[in-house]
Amino acid sequence: MFYFRRLTLFLSLFFAVGLTLSGCDTRNRNIGSPELAAGDFGRDGSYSGSEGDYYPGEEQFGDLVYNNFVNTNEDNLSTFGIDVDTGSYTFGRKKINEGQLPPPASVRVEEYINYFRQDYPPPDDNPFAVYVDGARSPFRGDEFHLLRIGLQARNVIDNTKPWNLTFLIDISGSMTSRLDLVKQSLYILIDEMREGDLISVCTYAGGVRTILPPTSLSDADRESIKGMIGDLQAGGSTAMASGLQNAYQINREGFLPDGVNRILVCSDGDANVGPTSHDEMFELIRSYVEEGITLSTLGFGQGNYNDYGMEQLADMGNGNYYYIDSLTEAARLFTEELVGVMEVIAKDVKVQVEFNPEAVRRYRLIGYENRAIHDDDFKDETTDAGEIGAGHRVTALYEIELVDGVSGDVGTVHLRYKQPSGHTDIPLDVVIPRHAVTAEFDQASRRFQFTAGVAEFAEILRESPYVNTRFADVEAIVENAVSGGDDRDVEFLELVRRTMRID
Structure with a gap:
């Protein structure tokens, strides 16, 4: 495997x-x-x-690799294990706060994104809920849209x-x-x-x-x-x-x-x-x-x-x-994250996004390079993947190019997970309707906009070949979307500004 x-x-x-x-x-x-x-x-x-x-x-860091664009008529399946680590972000934050840009190989986009809170409601009965939304990309012109897939774990009721x-x-x-x-x-x-x-x-x-x-x-x-x-x-x-x-x-x-x-x-x-x-x-x-x-x-x-x-x-x-x-x-x-760190509510959580080739011309998963799983291993119950703790949130972003004039669904998010002491995968499927991803960027939720800014910031730091954005453009988006009551958001806006002074 x-x-x-x-x-x-x-x-x-x-x-x-x-x-x-x-x-x-x-x-x-x-x-x-x-x-x-x-x-x-x-x-x-x-x-x-x-x-x-x-x-x-x-x-020492892992190899610096990038997910490429994939044509859906060649491969319409994107498969990876979830990641709730955040070490890459706080390591990069330390570097920037001390006047240095973090080494590109140290930047894992998903860990930057998942450091921040999201706007996903917690589930009622299941271990977690899945949410999908999207909007036109503010970074790559009218050609591309951003798709956000969010997982929100339930809180522990009896701690x-x-x-x-x-x-x-x-x-x-x-x-x-x-x-x-x-x-x-x-x-x-x-x-x-x-x-x-x-x-x-x-x-x-x-x-x-x-x-x-x-x-x-x-x-x-x-x-x-x-x-x-x-x-x-x-x-x-x-x-x-x-x-x-x-x-x-x-x-x-x-x-x-x-x-x-x-x-x-x-x-x-x-x-x-x-x-x-x-x-x-x-x-x-x-x-x-x-x-x-x-x-x-x-x-x-x-x-x-x-x-x-x-x-x-x-x-x-x-x-x-x-x-x-x-x-x-x-x-x-x-304090804030302790229960999620300790209380695992699902293990071996795998995601497979099945894009509809009639609706999506190509796609690129932003981050999760070292969490990739072979498509054929998705339904293999012995495949190791990530764990999710109580109250944790996990977000994955895709850049997608839609086919014009088509009204069909964008695709389906397939998940498989096990109970903490279980050995059998439990499936969960969520459809991605086209209308969920076609909003203009300024019409998307502020949390979506903030998340897009975080991801682009990380992509610039890791010198992604698909990014030609200035830090100033990221600053403008983050400043507009930041939650003034969230100290993590406020810190991040200041971090972007510090990076601009280094750069």
Whole structure:
């Protein structure tokens, strides 16, 4: 299968370069000293940060590839797995806020889009609802339209499922300048956990340690656990594989059959010692996923940062990838997004858009290049794909060229997904009527316009050959569509303006 081959290739490359892999209510919390964070945002979207988390080395990203236009009379099926990661956006935001354009290969358009809220109503009964709309493209003339496909996951009604979380903290030498932000981020998460949840803490550098075995928060006070984390100091090499093996074993000791069992890896992804082969590591991660233990990654730092490795580890572990560029972002992730991070409501979510060749001449999926699935694997129940958490929203944009004078439907969105503990795909189909995509751009919803601006911004940064738009054009669209009550929107508008000054 395509997805298996992609993961195997990732592990091979990871080793070839010497990187051996061996929404909740907020409460008052003690999160340490905010001035130690790597950067923070003001209410107006302004950013104050430093480059103090830089460590010399080579940043690593996946291959820079672009989805091409496809003629529907040659192939009218577009198939991919969903993605709710956002690490690419927050990594790029950090670069821009410190006066640099992010490397094109670091920009994954879907992660820029999916960082922001959408206007999709939550479903009533199903795990998620599917929405389609569109409008004429403001960027490519009258020839093209933008099609938006949105998935909105239901919110958790009964948030009583217990959590068994293992913090795996990289305390190698390269983490020295990043460790304060790691600690403060985890303090926030500890404060958001509930009594009865299990927490364990492991570290790795040249060797591995278990700082805290699985412990119920009703048996140990939060401040003492924060103190254990606060005492950590960085130094030494990076035995990531051994650290992962130990973390899985520790999490298994506290395994909750009806709970969330999750490892959270806090690292810059830079690994340099360890005896385990990539085949063994792949089997290790896969075996624990099958047991019900998932893995998410939280990225920190720059200079030697391995974005590709951190993203792919989360993919293999059936978790999510996030990049923490500030204490503000940590607070958002572990308060606003926390339930969605932890509570998976559907897994192996695959999308196949079947375009009607009589209505659509050609199409281009914007982003999701490394989530592609072979069309023939869509109905294969063993095909691995993305997970979606409670309250998560997922958006995909297509550029399409419509056939003039035809009134037929544009196509159909086919979805297949499994229940969190299920093994059988559940199908869901939604028709895309032509009238849903033919509005003028200024008649589309403000959220649609804002999303189009975000996507175009990311396309410019990644130097897409299909884009010849100026940042100033993006600024005008975003400024018109921004929601003044949404701090993420306000920050993004300021980010576009900062980019214009760099460019």
